[in-house]
Amino acid sequence: MNTAPPRTPPAQTAPTHLEIEPSVLYFGTPVVLLSTENQDGSFNLAPMSSAWALGQTVVIGLGREGQTAYNLGSRPDLVISLPAPAQWPAVERLAPLTGRNPVPAGKPQGCRFEPDKFAAAGLTGEPSHLVRPPRVAGCPIQLEARAERVQPDVSGDFVLVEAVVRKVHADSRIVVPGTDHIDPAAWSPLIYNFRHYFGLGPELGHSYRTRTPRTSTGPAADPALADLAPR
Numbered sequence: 001m002n003t004a005p006p007r008t009p010p011a012q013t014a015p016t017h018l019e020i021e022p023s024v025l026y027f028g029t030p031v032v033l034l035s036t037e038n039q040d041g042s043f044n045l046a047p048m049s050s051a052w053a054l055g056q057t058v059v060i061g062l063g064r065e066g067q068t069a070y071n072l073g074s075r076p077d078l079v080i081s082l083p084a085p086a087q088w089p090a091v092e093r094l095a096p097l098t099g100r101n102p103v104p105a106g107k108p109q110g111c112r113f114e115p116d117k118f119a120a121a122g123l124t125g126e127p128s129h130l131v132r133p134p135r136v137a138g139c140p141i142q143l144e145a146r147a148e149r150v151q152p153d154v155s156g157d158f159v160l161v162e163a164v165v166r167k168v169h170a171d172s173r174i175v176v177p178g179t180d181h182i183d184p185a186a187w188s189p190l191i192y193n194f195r196h197y198f199g200l201g202p203e204l205g206h207s208y209r210t211r212t213p214r215t216s217t218g219p220a221a222d223p224a225l226a227d228l229a230p231r
């Protein structure tokens, strides 16, 4: 069923847009936490928001000098954990940290080396099933994956990673019971919106292609899901 309201003709208005030169174009994408394996067998953890899914592949953009890019260049296994909005303080605790020692010159001022980012963020690793890097406990969605292609971007400042997902773990509270569907009314990504953190607002409508069975009218129907707490 099409839930989009009928189209109304656009009103004539004066020009509404300014030409601006923003320093970043982070227009609001989900935050992911990438677990990767360091050369010494320990594990690195880094927040990223340049990530999107194409079928079973997640495409990720990484700073060329970071430890995550370095790790994926030689050890392709990773876990992509998606935090809930309530976990934003832990994400922000990771923001000024790098697993790279010495800290690369290109990192922002104040960035410091941290060998145990899980502990520094107050997060816990839990074993993965198919890959060596751990999942982040408490993240409602965790994707075990393998970086099948790692290549430079056009600017030379970043690397583009194509990671094929091998196993999906989902908190039972966001899964439609008895199905493989994530309930979009129960799950909210943590959105990085021009360097500010947001969750999702209420549902506006749905695509004609959705196959998710409806079980609730949204988080308001079950207050326990409104701000999915880590467990």
Ligand SMILES: Cc1cc2nc3c(=O)[nH]c(=O)nc-3n(C[C@H](O)[C@H](O)[C@H](O)COP(=O)(O)O)c2cc1C
Pocket: 031, 044, 045, 046, 047, 048, 049, 050, 051, 061, 062, 063, 064, 065, 066, 067, 068, 069, 091, 092, 094, 095, 096, 097, 098, 099, 100, 111, 192
């Ligand atoms: C919410 C958030 C999103 C970020 N997104 C990206 C990103 O998409 N790509 C990137 O290279 N760095 C991103 N960063 C910055 C990295 O997390 C940061 O450079 C970190 O030091 C990388 O760690 P590493 O050097 O151990 O890999 C983001 C930081 C935060 C807090």
